[in-house]
Amino acid sequence: MSEEVKKFKVTVDGQTVEVAPGTTILEAARQIGGKSVPPAMCYYKPLETSGGRCRTCLVEVSKGSDADPRPMPKLVASCRTTVMDGMEIKNLTSERTQEARKAVTEFLLVNHPLDCPVCDQAGECHLQDLGYEHGVSSTRTEFERRTYEPEDIGPYIKLHMNRCILCARCVLAANQLTGNREHGILFRGDHAEISTYLNKALTSEFYGNVIDVCPVGALTDRTSRFASRVWFTKPVNATCKCDKCSGKAVLWMKGEEVIRVTTRQDEYGEAEEWICNECRFEKKDLKYWNVEGPRHIDRHSVISLNHYENEKVEQNLVNTTQVLEQKQIEDNGR
Numbered sequence: 001m002s003e004e005v006k007k008f009k010v011t012v013d014g015q016t017v018e019v020a021p022g023t024t025i026l027e028a029a030r031q032i033g034g035k036s037v038p039p040a041m042c043y044y045k046p047l048e049t050s051g052g053r054c055r056t057c058l059v060e061v062s063k064g065s066d067a068d069p070r071p072m073p074k075l076v077a078s079c080r081t082t083v084m085d086g087m088e089i090k091n092l093t094s095e096r097t098q099e100a101r102k103a104v105t106e107f108l109l110v111n112h113p114l115d116c117p118v119c120d121q122a123g124e125c126h127l128q129d130l131g132y133e134h135g136v137s138s139t140r141t142e143f144e145r146r147t148y149e150p151e152d153i154g155p156y157i158k159l160h161m162n163r164c165i166l167c168a169r170c171v172l173a174a175n176q177l178t179g180n181r182e183h184g185i186l187f188r189g190d191h192a193e194i195s196t197y198l199n200k201a202l203t204s205e206f207y208g209n210v211i212d213v214c215p216v217g218a219l220t221d222r223t224s225r226f227a228s229r230v231w232f233t234k235p236v237n238a239t240c241k242c243d244k245c246s247g248k249a250v251l252w253m254k255g256e257e258v259i260r261v262t263t264r265q266d267e268y269g270e271a272e273e274w275i276c277n278e279c280r281f282e283k284k285d286l287k288y289w290n291v292e293g294p295r296h297i298d299r300h301s302v303i304s305l306n307h308y309e310n311e312k313v314e315q316n317l318v319n320t321t322q323v324l325e326q327k328q329i330e331d332n333g334r
Contacts, residue, residue, distance in 0.1 A: 008085040011063075012036045013093050025078035025089055026057055030268065036091050037268075039101075041108070041126055041215045042167035043079035045270050050172050051079035054108070054165065056130060058100045063088035075100050102134040109135060111146040112216070113162050121217030123230040124297075126269065127165065148193055153183065154201035156208060156222055156281045161193055164218035170194065170210035177274060178204035194218070205244055208280040212263045212271055223281050224252075224260035233259050235295035240288050244276035250295050251286075258284045264295075 007018040010028045013036040019028045027045075029037045038059055043051035051057075057079045061072040066086030075096060078089070091097055109131060116122045148161035166185065171194070174181040182203065183196045196202070202210075211219050233252040240247040252259045261280045263271040283289065 006085075008083050008087070010083045010086075011088045013089070013091055019083060021082075023083050025059060025061075025076070025081050025083055025087075026051075028083050029078065029089070029091065038078045038091050039126065039130060040079055040268070041130070041165060042169060044169050044172070044213055045268075047169060047172040047176060047213065050169060052077055053167055055104045056101060056108075058097060058104070060090040060094040060097050061087060062090050062094075098134070101130075105130045105134040106136070106140075108165050110139070110141055111162075112165065113145060115163075118226075119163070119217040120220045120225060120230075121163075121214075124269075125217060126215040146190065151195060151199060152201070153196055153199075154203070154207075156277065157202060157211060158220045158222045158225060159194065160218050160220065161195070163216050164194055165216055166192055166194070167215060169213040169215065170219055173210050173213045174204070174207065177206040177209055180204070182207075205276050205278070206274055208277045209263065209271065209274050211280075212265065215269075221260050221281070223284065227259050228254050235297060237264065237292040237295050238289040239292065240279060240283060240290065242276060242279055245279060246273050246275070247279060248273055249275050249279055249289075251289060251291070256286065258286060258289075260284075 005020060007020055008023070009016055009018055010023075010025075011017075012025075012029045012032055015032045015036060017028060017031050019031060026038055026040060026043060038057040040051070041054035041056045043057065055077060057077055058075040059078045060075055061081075063069050064072060064087060065084035067084075069086070078091075105127075108127060112127065116125070116128055119125070122128060145162075151159050151161065153159045168185060171181070171184050174183060182200055183194060185192055186195050186197055187193060208221075211221055214220075230252070233254050235250050235252050238249055238251045240249070248264055250262050250264050252262065261275070261283065263275050264273060265271055
């Protein structure tokens with residue numbers, strides 16, 4: 001009989017969980033769940049070697065381990081840092097972490113166009129959520145935003161490089177799902193960009209999945225572009241007969257019309273199973289699908305709640321209501 005592997009006790013924001021050795025801080029926090037889970041813009045569990053690029057998941061390690069209780073001097077990327085027995089981590093309860101996350105969000109928005117009103121990703125964008133929670137109303141930079149020339153990568157996928165944050169998820173997905181990747185990150189530093197270099201179309205049967213792994217609106221579905229806001233559509237689980245993939249997908253419906261088709265994703269927006277291009281782009285009719293039932297989107301965005309939860313916003317609404325009521329009383333008294 002093999003010996004039972006001793007699990008490590010890890011505490012995140014005062015909540016303790018036992019995890020296997022080699023588990024990252026982020027995955028340990030996800031086992032606890034709730035608001036103690038750090039956000040992640042580049043980490044994507046189904047994709048090998050993902051993470052370590054965006055730094056939105058920074059956390060404070062207030063106790064290294066039972067063997068060495070000294071705190072780590074700097075904030076660490078929770079997606080790449082493995083736990084130790086007795087480690088204590090601060091996420092929501094750390095002012096350093098929140099300040100650092102705010103700074104990272106500001107850097108991500110330095111060149112990102114604030115075009116949420118016309119972006120198809122609005123309502124399910126991780127950067128939009130971060131910007132709402134940690135962003136500021138104005139920028140401190142004075143130079144012009146970095147821009148790129150439009151590039152045509154095929155009839156199904158729209159590349160909007162101005163919105164890209166270089167998380168590399170799409171490149172990793174292509175490496176994992178296709179036998180011959182046709183795009184990648186070109187150049188270095190602030191000149192780096194996602195491109196096919198020679199304006200080559202993406203042709204693999206599973207290339208459509210790069211749309212789902214993109215955390216922002218850099219890669220969107222051409223077949224559903226500008227068709228409807230996501231909060232006006234209703235997601236349903238559906239299956240179809242397909243020889244290339246499992247045929248399990250989510251249909252985003254507007255009435256009886258299928259606006260778009262996506263993979264089934266967990267509460268962290270990560271794909272449960274990949275789907276092929278035929279299911280995603282060409283089966284936009286209910287006759288191809290067997291609808292199982294409504295899909296609950298468990299994320300703090302307008303998809304599931306139709307509004308953002310934020311104490312400051314709620315307080316602002318209360319203040320605005322009080323001002324309007326007071327104005328109405330004054331108008332009636334005149």
